[in-house]
Amino acid sequence: MTWLDLPADHPFGISNLPYGVFSTDGSEPRVGTRIGDHVLDLAACAEQAGMESHEVWHRASLNAFLAQGRPAWTAARAWIIDVLTNPARRDCVEPHLIPVADVKMHLPIAVADYVDFYASEHHATNVGRLFRPDTEPLTPNWKHLPIGYHGRSGTVVVSGTDIVRPSGQRKAPTDAAPTFGPSVRLDIEAELGFIVGGATELGSPVSLADSDDHIFGAVLLNDWSSRDLQAWEYVPLGPFLGKSFATTISPWVVTSEALRAARVPLPGQTDPTPLPYLQGEATADGASTAYGLDITYEVEWNGTVVAHPPYAAMYWSPAQMLTHMTVNGATLRDGDLYGSGTISGPEKGQRGSFLELSWGGKEPVTLNDGSTRSFLEDGDTVVLRATAPGADGTTISFGECVGTIRPAR
Amino acid sequence: MTWLDLPADHPFGISNLPYGVFSTDGSEPRVGTRIGDHVLDLAACAEQAGMESHEVWHRASLNAFLAQGRPAWTAARAWIIDVLTNPARRDCVEPHLIPVADVKMHLPIAVADYVDFYASEHHATNVGRLFRPDTEPLTPNWKHLPIGYHGRSGTVVVSGTDIVRPSGQRKAPTDAAPTFGPSVRLDIEAELGFIVGGATELGSPVSLADSDDHIFGAVLLNDWSSRDLQAWEYVPLGPFLGKSFATTISPWVVTSEALRAARVPLPGQTDPTPLPYLQGEATADGASTAYGLDITYEVEWNGTVVAHPPYAAMYWSPAQMLTHMTVNGATLRDGDLYGSGTISGPEKGQRGSFLELSWGGKEPVTLNDGSTRSFLEDGDTVVLRATAPGADGTTISFGECVGTIRPAR
Incomplete structure (x- = not known):
C-alpha cells in the first residue's frame, strides 16, 4: 500500500x-x-x-x-x-x-488519427434495425472484421468542453427535399477510446501478439452523433458531419497495465471463426491475445443514470481492432486514438446511445425530474463513468467524461 | 517578367x-x-x-x-x-x-485532418454502376451535398514514396466466405488535394464567401485504392483499409492566387439547386464564390498516358466542399487536407481511376509496350501531372505525383 x-x-x-x-x-x-x-x-x-x-x-x-x-x-x-x-x-x-x-x-494527447469502430453486436444490430429496417440488421461482413472508419481528430475535445448543437442537412424518407437547420436528433455514443503509442513504419502490420506494445491505455469517449444529419449523408461513404462536430474524451488515461486485472474472455467468435490474423492465441498466463475487458459503465443524463452498458459484452477486442487497422500496412502514430463504438448490452438498460434507449424516439426515456427525452435538448448534460477490477481485488475508476449541449449558433 | x-x-x-x-x-x-x-x-x-x-x-x-x-x-x-x-x-x-x-x-505539410470528397458526377455514376449495379448509380443525397469521409492522415506520403501492396480481407458475392491475401484489384484515384490554413474555432462554420481565407492552395493527390478490400468492408460505414494504406501528394503547393486565372463556372447545379449555404454568389469581378477550376490533368501508367481527366467537369467546387465540411461547426486546422475525389469526365479517356478505365476489369487497358492491364501489377509506376492557365496567358504546372508499387510483404 x-x-x-x-x-x-x-x-x-x-x-x-x-x-x-x-x-x-x-x-x-x-x-x-x-x-x-x-x-x-x-x-x-x-x-x-x-x-x-x-x-x-x-x-x-x-x-x-x-x-x-x-x-x-x-x-x-x-x-x-x-x-x-x-x-x-x-x-x-x-x-x-x-x-x-x-x-x-x-486533452491528454495531441490526437494523430482517430478511428471509430463498431464492435458491439447488440449496438450494430439495434442500429441496423432502426436505420435499415428492410434488411438484415448485421451486414454480411460484420462478424468477419471489426468495421471502422476514420473520424475527425481536430474536434476531439476534453471532458467539460461545451458542445454546440450542429446544424446541417436532413431529409426524412417522407420529405420531398432536404432542409437545413439545427440537428433535432442529437445523441451520444458511450464508448471506450484506446490510446496508441510506439509508432510503426509504413507497410508493417502489427500482430495480435504484438498489439500490447502499442495499446498504451484507455479513456471514456463520447462520440456525439447527429442522427438526422447522419441518416441523410452516410450512404455510400459513411458518417461525416453527423459525427465530426465533436468527440469528447475523459482526461485520465487508464493504462493497459492497470487494466490487466480486467481482462476477460470475449463472449464468443465461433460462428463464424474469424480469419487467422484475428484469432486470439493463448498467452503464457492462459489468457488470450484477443481479450475482452470487464468494465462497468454508466450513462447519466441530467442527473439520472439511464444505462449501464457492459463492456464485457463487446464482440471484437481492443487488440483485434488495432491489428485489423494495421493489417493493410497502415502506420500507427503516437497519439492515435481509436474508439470501440457504442457499448450496448443485450438488455434495454444496457444500451449506450439514446437512439437505442428511446428506440428511434418511439419510447422516450423518463428522467428523475419526471421529464421525458428521446434526444438531447439544449442545456442537457451527459456524464459517462466507468470502473474496472484492478489488481489485488481493488476497483479502479476512469473518472468522468462530461459534456453540456449549447444552442446552435 | x-x-x-x-x-x-x-x-x-x-x-x-x-x-x-x-x-x-x-x-x-x-x-x-x-x-x-x-x-x-x-x-x-x-x-x-x-x-x-x-x-x-x-x-x-x-x-x-x-x-x-x-x-x-x-x-x-x-x-x-x-x-x-x-x-x-x-x-x-x-x-x-x-x-x-x-x-x-x-511532404509539404504536417497533415492535420484528411478528408476525401466524391465531387465528380461522372466518377460517382461510374462507381455506382460498378459497385451497386441493381440500384440508381447516384444516391439520393449526391446532388444535395458534397459527399465526403475522413481518411488516414498518417499515411499521406510525398511523391516518390514506394507503395507496398496492401493485404486484407476480400469476398466476392459468389464466394462462400472471405479470404485473406494481397490485394488483387489495386487502383489509383487521380484527384486534386486542397491545403487549408487559417485555423477556426469550434462551432464556427466558414461561409462560401470566406472560404478563400482558408484555401491556401492545391496539390495533385493519388488516393491509392484496393477495390477488393473496399468492396467487402465499406458497408455501412464507408471505406477504411481499402484506402488507408497510402495516399500520395505532389510536393509543390500551387497557391490559390496562382490558380485565380483558372477559375471557371461550375458545369451546373440547377436540378436540384443546392441549399442556400452551398449556393455561389457573384463576386465583385463577376465570378462566383462557387467556382470551378480549368485544370488539365494526365494519368500516365508505365509510360503510357491513359487518361486526361478534366477538372472543369467536377460538379462540386473546392469552396463548396470546404463550406460543407465546416457547416456543422467542425474546426479547420492549419495543415488540413481535403481531396476532390476522383476526377472523371464524360468520355472514357477522361476517367481518373483504373476501375473505371477498365470497367471493373472487363475492358483492360493496352499500354504502349503492348501489355494489357486492368489493375496495378507489382513494379508498375503511375505519374499524375496537371497544368492550369496562369496569369497573363501563361500555363502553370503542378509538377508530378509519382508512385511505384512494391510487392506485398
Whole structure:
C-alpha cells in the first residue's frame, strides 16, 4: 500500500495511476498522475528525483511519452509506484501533490488519427434495425472484421468542453427535399477510446501478439452523433458531419497495465471463426491475445443514470481492432486514438446511445425530474463513468467524461 | 517578367511560385519556392533580406506559414515576386537558388485532418454502376451535398514514396466466405488535394464567401485504392483499409492566387439547386464564390498516358466542399487536407481511376509496350501531372505525383 493517507478501496489508488495533462493557475500544462484526490506533478517529481527521462513529462501532451514505447511505460509505472510507496522517496512526492480541485485538465494527447469502430453486436444490430429496417440488421461482413472508419481528430475535445448543437442537412424518407437547420436528433455514443503509442513504419502490420506494445491505455469517449444529419449523408461513404462536430474524451488515461486485472474472455467468435490474423492465441498466463475487458459503465443524463452498458459484452477486442487497422500496412502514430463504438448490452438498460434507449424516439426515456427525452435538448448534460477490477481485488475508476449541449449558433 | 534566365512560357514561371519543403544533402528541411528549374531557398533568402517573418520558412512543414492566414500569404507572394523581379534584390536571391535536381522534396505539410470528397458526377455514376449495379448509380443525397469521409492522415506520403501492396480481407458475392491475401484489384484515384490554413474555432462554420481565407492552395493527390478490400468492408460505414494504406501528394503547393486565372463556372447545379449555404454568389469581378477550376490533368501508367481527366467537369467546387465540411461547426486546422475525389469526365479517356478505365476489369487497358492491364501489377509506376492557365496567358504546372508499387510483404 501507499504511505499516502488513502483508503484501501479508493478508485484512484496505487493499482490505477492513470496519466493526464494538467495545469494550475499560471502554469504550463504538463503530465501528472492521479493518486486519491490529488494530482502528482510527475514532471516536477521526476525532475527533483533526477530521473533521466523526466523531460517527456514536461510536455503539454503525452505524445513524447507515448513515443518511448512499452519498456519505458513499464519502467515509468514501476518508478511511480516506488516513489509513492517507498518512504525514502516521500520528500520528492509531497511537495508535488496538488488537490484535484485546484487543477485544470487538458486533452491528454495531441490526437494523430482517430478511428471509430463498431464492435458491439447488440449496438450494430439495434442500429441496423432502426436505420435499415428492410434488411438484415448485421451486414454480411460484420462478424468477419471489426468495421471502422476514420473520424475527425481536430474536434476531439476534453471532458467539460461545451458542445454546440450542429446544424446541417436532413431529409426524412417522407420529405420531398432536404432542409437545413439545427440537428433535432442529437445523441451520444458511450464508448471506450484506446490510446496508441510506439509508432510503426509504413507497410508493417502489427500482430495480435504484438498489439500490447502499442495499446498504451484507455479513456471514456463520447462520440456525439447527429442522427438526422447522419441518416441523410452516410450512404455510400459513411458518417461525416453527423459525427465530426465533436468527440469528447475523459482526461485520465487508464493504462493497459492497470487494466490487466480486467481482462476477460470475449463472449464468443465461433460462428463464424474469424480469419487467422484475428484469432486470439493463448498467452503464457492462459489468457488470450484477443481479450475482452470487464468494465462497468454508466450513462447519466441530467442527473439520472439511464444505462449501464457492459463492456464485457463487446464482440471484437481492443487488440483485434488495432491489428485489423494495421493489417493493410497502415502506420500507427503516437497519439492515435481509436474508439470501440457504442457499448450496448443485450438488455434495454444496457444500451449506450439514446437512439437505442428511446428506440428511434418511439419510447422516450423518463428522467428523475419526471421529464421525458428521446434526444438531447439544449442545456442537457451527459456524464459517462466507468470502473474496472484492478489488481489485488481493488476497483479502479476512469473518472468522468462530461459534456453540456449549447444552442446552435 | 523575372530577370532570371527563364523562357516566358516556363510552367514554373513568375505566375506560378508554388511552395514546398526541400532539403539538400546534410541540410534541414525548409520552405522554398520553385522558379524555373531552380528552388529558391525562401528561408535563407528572407533571412538575408531581413524579412521579419522569415522564421516560418525555417520549418520542416508549411504549417506555421499556413497559420498566418490570408493577409500574410498575400504579402509573402508579393514579396517573392518583388525579389525575383527587382534587380536591386538580385543579391539576396542568386546565392539561394538550387537546381531542382539537387534537392530532396518532403511532404509539404504536417497533415492535420484528411478528408476525401466524391465531387465528380461522372466518377460517382461510374462507381455506382460498378459497385451497386441493381440500384440508381447516384444516391439520393449526391446532388444535395458534397459527399465526403475522413481518411488516414498518417499515411499521406510525398511523391516518390514506394507503395507496398496492401493485404486484407476480400469476398466476392459468389464466394462462400472471405479470404485473406494481397490485394488483387489495386487502383489509383487521380484527384486534386486542397491545403487549408487559417485555423477556426469550434462551432464556427466558414461561409462560401470566406472560404478563400482558408484555401491556401492545391496539390495533385493519388488516393491509392484496393477495390477488393473496399468492396467487402465499406458497408455501412464507408471505406477504411481499402484506402488507408497510402495516399500520395505532389510536393509543390500551387497557391490559390496562382490558380485565380483558372477559375471557371461550375458545369451546373440547377436540378436540384443546392441549399442556400452551398449556393455561389457573384463576386465583385463577376465570378462566383462557387467556382470551378480549368485544370488539365494526365494519368500516365508505365509510360503510357491513359487518361486526361478534366477538372472543369467536377460538379462540386473546392469552396463548396470546404463550406460543407465546416457547416456543422467542425474546426479547420492549419495543415488540413481535403481531396476532390476522383476526377472523371464524360468520355472514357477522361476517367481518373483504373476501375473505371477498365470497367471493373472487363475492358483492360493496352499500354504502349503492348501489355494489357486492368489493375496495378507489382513494379508498375503511375505519374499524375496537371497544368492550369496562369496569369497573363501563361500555363502553370503542378509538377508530378509519382508512385511505384512494391510487392506485398
